[in-house]
Amino acid sequence: MELNKNIMDYDTVSLDDANSAVVIIDQTKLPARTEIISLKTAQEIWDAIYLLRVRGAPAIGVAAAYGIYVLAKGIAETDYESFYAEFRKQKDYLNSSRPTAVNLSWALNRMEQVVLKNKDRSVAEIKQLLKAESVEIQEEDIRVCRAIGEYGLTLLKPGDGILTHCNAGKLATSKYGTATAPIYLGQERGYHFHVFADETRPLLQGARLTAYELQSSGVDVTLICDNMSAAVMRNNWVDAIFVGCDRVAANGDVANKIGTSVVAAVAKLYHVPLYVAAPTSTIDPDTPTGNEIRIEQRKPEEVTEMWYGERMAPDGVKVFNPAFDVTDHELIAGIVTEYGIAREPYTESLREIMSRKRTRPA
Ligand code: MRU
Helix, strand or coil: CCCCCCHHHCCCEEEECCCCEEEEECHHHCCCCCCEEEECCHHHHHHHHHCCCCCCHHHHHHHHHHHHHHHHHCCCCCCHHHHHHHHHHHHHHHHCCCCCCHHHHHHHHHHHHHHHHCCCCCHHHHHHHHHHHHHHHHHHHHHHHHHHHHHHHCCCCCCCEEEECCCCCHHHCCCCCCCCHHHHHHHHCCCCCEEEEECCCCCCHHHHHHHHHHHHCCCEEEEECHHHHHHHHHCCCCCEEEECCCEEECCCCEEEECCHHHHHHHHHHCCCCEEEECCHHHEECCCCCHHHCCCCECCCHHHHCCCCCCCCCCCCCCCCCECEEEECHHHCCEEEECCEEECCCHHHHHHHHHHHHHHCCC
16 A cells, blocks of 8 residues: 555546556455556456455446446447447346346446447447446446435434444445445534444455444444444444445345344344435335345355464355345335435335436436
8 A cells, every 4th residue: 555545545446448447446455455456358357346356336336337338448349239249248247247236237237228329329439428427327426425425414413323234335335335424424524423343244344344444534433243233232332223235125125245134133122223325226126025136145165264264164064155135124214315215115215216316317
């Protein structure tokens, strides 16, 4: 890391158009090392998403948008049909990198629409329009996260204790984060929040990323193991829980990092409101309930040996390693979007939020 440069001074994802590359912080190396890497090929972009070098639903969407633009740039400028056929191939490949965060397909579909709506233009012009769309997806992400922060802050008061799970912070977006946006805005306004960050087994996004970015921003943060959240809630140290999400179903069920549903169940017991910060790009009206959300299963080694000095589980033991779980909508006090806060009944309130989006784009 360059001297005196804070992790918050780096872009999570950016476009290096001159070198036809997507530039990211390799999040698998944080917090020990800040390594900035350039992704140029389809394989490099796919691997970066699959291996969680870039992760968090909105950041995956931005990386995919820049990724498909960079790949489209390299497609020969012959005729529209062959350009589109190759574009589709690359798009489908990137879309297969992770299944749960809907932002991946949302961003890639938006990029595809640019190609489809501009059939009458030259391929060179379409490439320029793809660049503009990918830049807009990132700029929109910043505006959306800030708006979520403003709405989220209305649910909090100075001095509050806030618990969060996984990393829905700046490192998962382009700025502010989603679940952390009210925390950062409150920080700017002297709210003096006390934040508890769950470490988030098995990949430790809470310990490695959330605790790191909040501490680097001067926020009062305390790291806890995942099995400690009940203890801090029982002690009355938590006034509200803010988490991010990877997909919100039409009925308000929410897929987020594995462990979120446990936090939600405990929060219900101790009467602590759990809020889900959700850009509308993460709301999937085509998925009726959480039961239809595809949950990513990951390698057993993430549970048995990763992060340990030596393997900590017997050889051959069966492992269940879902990357996400579904929190039932009954456990959610509100879904905070850039268009306002949805409350039960979610089928109606989310529909209303999506119609606001249609009449007033972000
Ligand atoms: O597996 P990850 O690290 O991509 O999971 C991230 C989460 O679960 C986040 O809470 C979610 O993507 C929202 S990020 C604003």
